[in-house]
Each structure stands twice: as structure tokens, then as C-alpha cells.
Amino acid sequence: MNKLKLIIKREYLAKVRNKSFVIMTFLSPILMVGMIVLIAFLTKVNDSEKRIITVLNESDYFSNSFNQTESISYIDLRNVTFDEAKDSTLSMGNYGLLYIPKKDGLEATANNAFLYTKESPVSTILERVETIFQNRLRQGRLQELGVSAKDFADIEGDFEMKTSTFDGQQNIKGINEIKAVIGGGFGYLIMMFIIIYGGFVMRSVIEEKTSRIIEVIISSVKPFQLMLGKIIGTSLAGITQFAIWIFSASLLLFVAMLLLDIDLNALNANPMMEQNAMVNMAVIPESSDNEMQKYAEELFKIPWILLLSSFVLYFILGYLIYSSIYAAIGAAVDNETDTQQFIFPIILPLMLAIYVGFFSVFSNPHGPIAVGFSLFPLTSPIVMLMRLPGGIGEGGVPLWQFLTSIVLLITTFLGIVWLAAKIYRIGILMYGKKPTYRELFKWLKY
């Protein structure tokens, strides 16, 4: 045990003192936050560009339709010819010219209207203008039918199906997706951790092989101890790095927001949403605070303790399984270029877990695919975590599935570590050969 501690300590220190590791640790949050700030800044700059459209309205319709928005303003021209309007638009450097000719009737007028721009118009502007026409047309058609706008709003009123489970729990639309995203976040974290730090374990094993220190060490400690110490030491270094990342990134982000006065919500509010909100404003009376409260309640109901403790459990088991495979691969090869053929089969289940998990768990957290992948030990750490925010038991993951997945995971963990240790034990003393799968299989029998 004492030796294991020594190995863990050395592996940890070797990792955290490594220059590239240190640089990565402190540079990544800066890069990440810098990126976010840059994107927010650019979005802001982009949004703040105001486009002016000249309107030559010869008709009687559309006289009060063009209201200023944050991104577009309109200039009305009167008593000029089309050519004059065009010239002045160009000379003022406006974005475009909207020409509405005088025709009989609203429909004909709308159909003959034209938007002229220097280049083909950006979609946001075009959609905005189209929406104005649509609304005006709707208004006209309703008038023809003798229906007032208020009546129409009453008629059209949205409908939302209320749902409930049999035991009377109210469901909220989209909550399953939100839960899956939360679980998926954890799953994604596990995958990233495995790929990054599993690779570290592998490279560390290869380094010991190429520097030929391996035989010196395993004349003092058991290969299994060395492998385990390496995995644990590297993962502790990884956790340190993650912690520094999360801490410094949030700190930096906070500081950056204060300094640059960037509203993070601006990132999410794209112009499309802005428009839709405006269009719907007339129809839906108010976005209910009630709804938001329900979401908050539902998020509060997510079994966080269960989720976090299962995250730790699945994280440890999943990471140990994968990193011991990585260690075995590192032991089997002489240099990193030979690892490709072995790495692909490891990445595959991880990717599958993320993508299949996201698609199937999103649409149906308890469907056969979701259940299958959350039981299969190589994907369960990721997929089960996506299902778990729904809780265990009634309405969530059946207890037997949860237990089965853990039992399967532990069994696989023991089996894989045993096999990996065998390959590792033989592999670290094999030099100069690029092994095949067949040879690895043979090593298992030595």
C-alpha cells in the first residue's frame, strides 16, 4: 500500500509539473473565456449595426406599418419618382429601397411590392419585411371577413395539452429534454475526462517503456500496482486540472462580464426570437411567470444527491475501465503512432454513448435503446446519467435497471482490469514489435 502511495505521488507530481500540463491548465480558461467574451462582443457589434431602409409608398395601404426596431429603421419618401428614390437611397448609403406601387386592392399592392438592395438581402431583414406584409395582409383579410383583430386573437388562441402521470404528478413540456441535458452534461464530462486523461495514462506507460525504466521499477513493485498507481495519479492530476479550470474560468468570466458589461443573455437572444416574440405578443397575452416557477420547481425536484453520487460512482468505474484499457494499449505498443488501431475501438463506444444517448434519451428516456445503452457497461456511465435526472423508481429509471447497470459495470470493471493488467504485465517487457490483436490475445494466456 505504501508503494502504491509512492507511485501515485510520483505520477501526480510528474503530471502537474509537466510544462505543457501547466500551460494547458492556466491557458485553457483564458482561451475559453476569451472566446466567449469575443463571441459576445462580436454579437453585440453585429447587432448594433442599424440598417436603414428607404420606403417609397405610393399606395394607401401600409402607411403605418413600418415601425422602428432595434436593427432596422425606415425612412419614408413621398412625391418622388422611383428613380429619384433609388438615387437618394444610394447616395445616403441606405441598405435598400422598398417600393410599394399604387395598385387596386391590398392583395395586388402587396404582390407588386419590391425590395431593392445592393446585394441580396440578409435573411433577418427580409423576414422582418415579410412579416410586416403578412400581418398587414392578415389584417386586411380579416376586415374583409368582418372579424375584428381581438376576435381573431380569441379564436386563434394557443392550445396546450396538460399532461399528468397516473399518480397525479403534473408534467411540464420539455422538462425531459432539460433533464437529459443536465444528465448529458455529466455524461459528456465523463467522456471528455476519459479521452483526455486516458490518453495521458497511455502516454505515461509508453514513456516508461521507451525510457526503459520499466524493468527497474517492476523489480520493486508489482506491475498491477504500477498500473493502478499510474491511473489514480493521473486522474488526480486531471481532477486538479478540472477544478482549476472550473474555478478560474468562472472567476474570469465574472470579471470579464463586469469589466466589459456584457450581458450573457444577449448570446441567447438571437434576432429570430426577438421577432417571433413580437409577432406572438399580440396573440399570447403574457409569458407566464407561473410557467417559469414550475420549471424551477421541477429542476428542484431532480434528485441532485442521487445524481451527483451516481455521477461519482459511474465516473470512477467508467474511468477505471477505460483508463486500464488505455494503459494496456500503452504497454502493448512501442510508440504512440502504433496506438491508432487500438484506440478507435475505445473511442467508438464513448461516441456512441454520447450520440445515441442524446438522441434516444431525448426523445424517450425509457425506450428500449435508452435502456439497452444504459445497461451496457461500456456506455452506461454516460447514458445512465442522462436518464437519472428523472429519479429512480416511479416515473424514472426502474430500480432493477439501475442496480443491474451498476452490477454489470462492476463486473466488467473487474474483468477488464484483470485482462488489462495481464496485457500490461507482458506488454511492458516486449520491445520492438508492433503487436496484433492476435498476439494480445495470446498474452492473456501467458
Added chain:
Amino acid sequence: MSHILVAENVSKKFGEHTALSNFSLEIPENCIYGLLGPNGAGKTTLIRIINQITYPDSGQILFEGCPLAPEHIATIGYLPEERGLYKSMKVGEQVLYLAQLKGLSKTEAKKRLKYWFERLEIGDWWNKKIQELSKGMAQKIQFIITVLHEPKLLIFDEPFSGFDPINANKIKDEILELKKRGTSIIFSTHRMESVEELCDYITLLHQSEKVLDGKLSDIKKAYKNNIFRVGLNVKNDGEKIIQQFKTKFKISDDTYDNVEMQLDFTLQLPNTDTTAVLNQLTLNGTINHFEEVIPTANDIFIQTVKTKDK
């Protein structure tokens, strides 16, 4: 005589390949034991079994009379042929780490390191990284790591590779000094002249089997073929004398210097009785030298392996 290590009918297979077959060995305490054999004979496998890196399929190893167990690791020091150190780790930290893995305490390891660093004239290397050192320096560090925990049994696999002649000599002296202090040493090498210089006993492995073992001096005695090197200061014509001898004895490599009247030749006798030939020689002149040719370890090695291959 007590033995530090005894191997009893040890066999080891890797798949279809037999690395050691029914191999037995007795290594007396406080001696240097040469482990010889061509490449792939099974030396490394045996050494790895002794170090508990691999385990035999059958048979057992006794260390000081007890079956080999994990606690013996701390009493064995091993310098592998394929050796190296962590390139980017500092010398001091690295040596301390490896010493602690062998069960030494940090303070004790530091004390002994100081002694060894002075002894092998390793100066201010504590904070240097291995990649900044020359190969010879790194080899010295390796040697210190092997002996630092004062093991009862030392195993050196090609210990002199990577050393210049001066440092190789220094290491050789250290090995002899360690023996003087009571350590038993297994010495595996292809350099026969160092076997000659160092080993008290040898075992010769060939194709996973032991083909020869025993005290080096005994083996040499057993391998001598009554061959003598003779120098004779003749009174008369040497050419005639040598012709005359050739009819009676097996003569080879003969040279004659007719100015100095010096005749040199190699003589093989059918048995150990030298009286007849000595009488003949004294009749024809004065004997400068008459010396039995003892086979070198190299000769024995090549001869044994060749006969086995046939």
C-alpha cells in the same frame, strides 16, 4: 556451504516457446556467479523469475532456503540490460523514489546516496534532469540505484555496457568490493574477459537448458586437453628437431628462429604424463618455457555451444 539462491526444476513457457526447461541452479553465498549463454538462451527469463517479474510454470526458487516471496524483493538488487530512467525527472528525486520503492526510508536513502555520490565522483547532479546527463553518468546513477538498498543478492545484466574503459574498471572494482563485503552476485554478460576476471562460478545456458555449470576453475581444468606451449633453445638444427618431434607428438603452430636458435610450438599429449616429452626436450636443448594451455571462458563457451548445436 549455504546457498543464497537455489532453483529447482524451473520451467517456463511463453505460448509455444519454451524459455526455460527443467532448469536447476545453486548459487553459493558470497560469490560472483556468471550466467552465460547465447542470445535467447533463457538468461533474462531466469533473472526475471528471480526478480518475481514473471513466475515459473513449474519448479520453485529458494532464497536463503525459503520459497521466493514478495518480501525478498527488498533484498535483491537488479540492474537490467534494458535500463533507463525517467528522462524529465531530477536525479535526486528519481533515486529517492526508486530507493523508497525498495523499502528504504527517505532519510536513510539520502545518507547512503551521499556516500555513493562521493564514492563514484558524482558531483552536483542532484537537481539535474537525466536528459541533461551523458550516458556514462546515467549508467553510474543506475548502478547506485541497484546497490543503494544494500541487497543480499545483486543481479547485474551486462553492467559494463555504456561505460568507458576507465569507468568500467571503476564499476568492476565496486562489484569486487561488494563481494568482499559479503554480497552474492549474479553476473550475466557476453563479455568473456570480464567473466574470466570476476566469476567464481558459472552456468552456461543454451536453448533453455543448462549445459554446463560449476566452479570456473574446475570447469577450466575439465576442459583442458593436455595442450602445452613449449619454447626450446636448441643446440643443433631446429628444423630437423621439429621434424623429429612431429613423428612422435601432435605438434602445431611451430616457428623456428635460426639466428636465436629458438624453437616454439604447441604440443598436444594423449594424457597428463609429461615425463617422456620433457626428457626428449632436454635432450635437444634448454627449455625456456613449458606451460599448459588453460582454455579461456570464451573457448569453453564457443566449444560447448557448438557441440550442442551439432
